[in-house]
Amino acid sequence: MSTPVTCTDTSDALRARMVEELRAKKWIRTQPVADAMGSLAKESFLPGADLALVYSADDTVPVKRNADGHTVSSASAPWLVAHMLEEARIQPGDRVLEIGGARGINAALAAQLVGPAGRVVSVEIDPELVDDARAALAGAGITNVDMRCGDGHYGAADAGPFDAVIVTAQATDLATTWREQAAPGARIVVPLTLLGLSRCYTFQPCEDGGGSWRAERQLLCGFVAMQGDGAHRAERIALPGDAELHVTDALDVAADRVLGLAQGEQKRVWTGVQVARMEPVIPHLDQYLSTRLTPYLRYFGPSGQILDPGGERLSWLGIGHSATATTGALTYVVMRQVDERFHEFGVFAHGPDAGQAAQRLADLVRRWDAEFRGGADAVVHAFPADTPDGSLPPGRVVDRPGTRFVIAQAAR
Ligand SMILES: C[S@@+](CC[C@H](N)C(=O)[O-])C[C@H]1O[C@@H](n2cnc3c(N)ncnc32)[C@H](O)[C@@H]1O
Numbered sequence: 001m002s003t004p005v006t007c008t009d010t011s012d013a014l015r016a017r018m019v020e021e022l023r024a025k026k027w028i029r030t031q032p033v034a035d036a037m038g039s040l041a042k043e044s045f046l047p048g049a050d051l052a053l054v055y056s057a058d059d060t061v062p063v064k065r066n067a068d069g070h071t072v073s074s075a076s077a078p079w080l081v082a083h084m085l086e087e088a089r090i091q092p093g094d095r096v097l098e099i100g101g102a103r104g105i106n107a108a109l110a111a112q113l114v115g116p117a118g119r120v121v122s123v124e125i126d127p128e129l130v131d132d133a134r135a136a137l138a139g140a141g142i143t144n145v146d147m148r149c150g151d152g153h154y155g156a157a158d159a160g161p162f163d164a165v166i167v168t169a170q171a172t173d174l175a176t177t178w179r180e181q182a183a184p185g186a187r188i189v190v191p192l193t194l195l196g197l198s199r200c201y202t203f204q205p206c207e208d209g210g211g212s213w214r215a216e217r218q219l220l221c222g223f224v225a226m227q228g229d230g231a232h233r234a235e236r237i238a239l240p241g242d243a244e245l246h247v248t249d250a251l252d253v254a255a256d257r258v259l260g261l262a263q264g265e266q267k268r269v270w271t272g273v274q275v276a277r278m279e280p281v282i283p284h285l286d287q288y289l290s291t292r293l294t295p296y297l298r299y300f301g302p303s304g305q306i307l308d309p310g311g312e313r314l315s316w317l318g319i320g321h322s323a324t325a326t327t328g329a330l331t332y333v334v335m336r337q338v339d340e341r342f343h344e345f346g347v348f349a350h351g352p353d354a355g356q357a358a359q360r361l362a363d364l365v366r367r368w369d370a371e372f373r374g375g376a377d378a379v380v381h382a383f384p385a386d387t388p389d390g391s392l393p394p395g396r397v398v399d400r401p402g403t404r405f406v407i408a409q410a411a412r
Contacts, residue, residue, distance in 0.1 A: 015038060022037065058077055063129070090163070097156055099165070103136060104132075120145045130149040151228035153177065153226075161181060162182055162186060169223055169224055170191050170223040196297065199221060216379050217377055218287075218380070244299075245325075246298040258325050273369040285373070290396065294324070296322070297332075299332035331360075371412060
């Protein structure tokens with residue numbers, strides 16, 4: 001449990017407590033990352049921000065909003081900053097490329113890890129933030145960060161090759177330039193949205209000479225969206241009951257058809273598969289279903305717990321629920337509270353084929369429980385965009401302008 005913050009806490013005390021918490025939770029795993037995060041006075045990069053928020057291990061600090069009020073830049077949450085720095089395995093003397101520099105906090109931490117013999121190039125698309133970051137870095141006496149204004153989709157060709165690339169805006173592609181500007185054996189740590197699922201991946205080059213990269217671990221995360229030439233179109237379809245369907249990879253799904261299905265009669269199937277409170281298996285189930293449902297969509301209910309007219313205590317997750325749609329049914333995973341400790345997965349479907357569709361998805365959830373639950377994360381392979389189908393390994397293929405991703409999840 002976190003120690004309560006008092007108004008007399010100084011920056012040093014709050015920072016030390018944050019590092020202690022990040023160590024205890026294993027987000028910080030090495031001494032250099034602890035030293036870097038323990039010595040950077042973050043508040044000088046975030047003028048006006050509340051000191052307790054600045055040093056909260058779990059919170060982001062909003063930095064800029066657009067005209068609609070949506071956050072377009074923030075200082076990332078320290079737990080995720082620590083995770084990404086650890087995953088990047090930065091060594092003294094390394095060259096690091098950061099995409100999405102914002103106010104320069106992560107760049108300053110990476111600068112400490114590379115030391116005086118190394119260099120960090122940080123690309124930020126917003127000129128105002130670049131100016132702020134440059135001033136804050138200079139104020140902190142940090143001289144080995146090259147803060148650049150530009151579209152990070154193109155990397156920094158003149159300054160590579162890079163030993164590590166850290167992307168801190170939500171990407172949907174592993175840009176060709178990042179791979180081309182990476183040194184042999186480099187790591188690319190990147191938050192990617194594939195099939196509507198946002199995960200932080202650590203990609204490493206495969207040794208097969210085919211130019212492919214592979215990520216074996218993943219972590220649920222969310223960043224502000226990538227702007228510029230790497231931005232990706234996504235759609236949100238408003239549904240009855242304050243619900244929404246998010247479509248990121250099947251953009252031919254017709255909104256009016258889905259809406260028509262959603263207004264049709266509902267069928268419910270309960271799977272008998274339970275999940276304990278705080279048991280971290282839902283991202284694994286989602287990833288499994290994403291490799292089996294075509295199209296794979298995300299259904300967002302009204303959020304939180306509701307007692308629905310059917311008498312069930314339903315729980316809607318803020319990260320959304322796995323869903324799919326055919327010409328005859330809109331189908332999605334739901335959760336109902338069984339008791340204080342357990343929820344049960346179920347499936348709701350609407351439309352003329354709802355009965356069969358709900359049974360099929362419920363069977364998939366049961367199969368995940370019997371054969372995959374508790375197994376390893378899905379492995380994501382990234383191949384150059386011109387790789388022919390015949391050269392791809394088995395798995396769910398997601399095509400993006402620069403990359404053919406193949407997602408494969410092995411049974412337990
Ligand atoms: C979550 S913030 C980055 C946090 C930051 N690395 C830190 O140290 O706290 C994401 C940033 O990415 C920037 N961004 C979005 N798209 C970009 C692009 N194509 N190239 C460079 N920066 C981009 C945004 O302006 C925003 O400042």
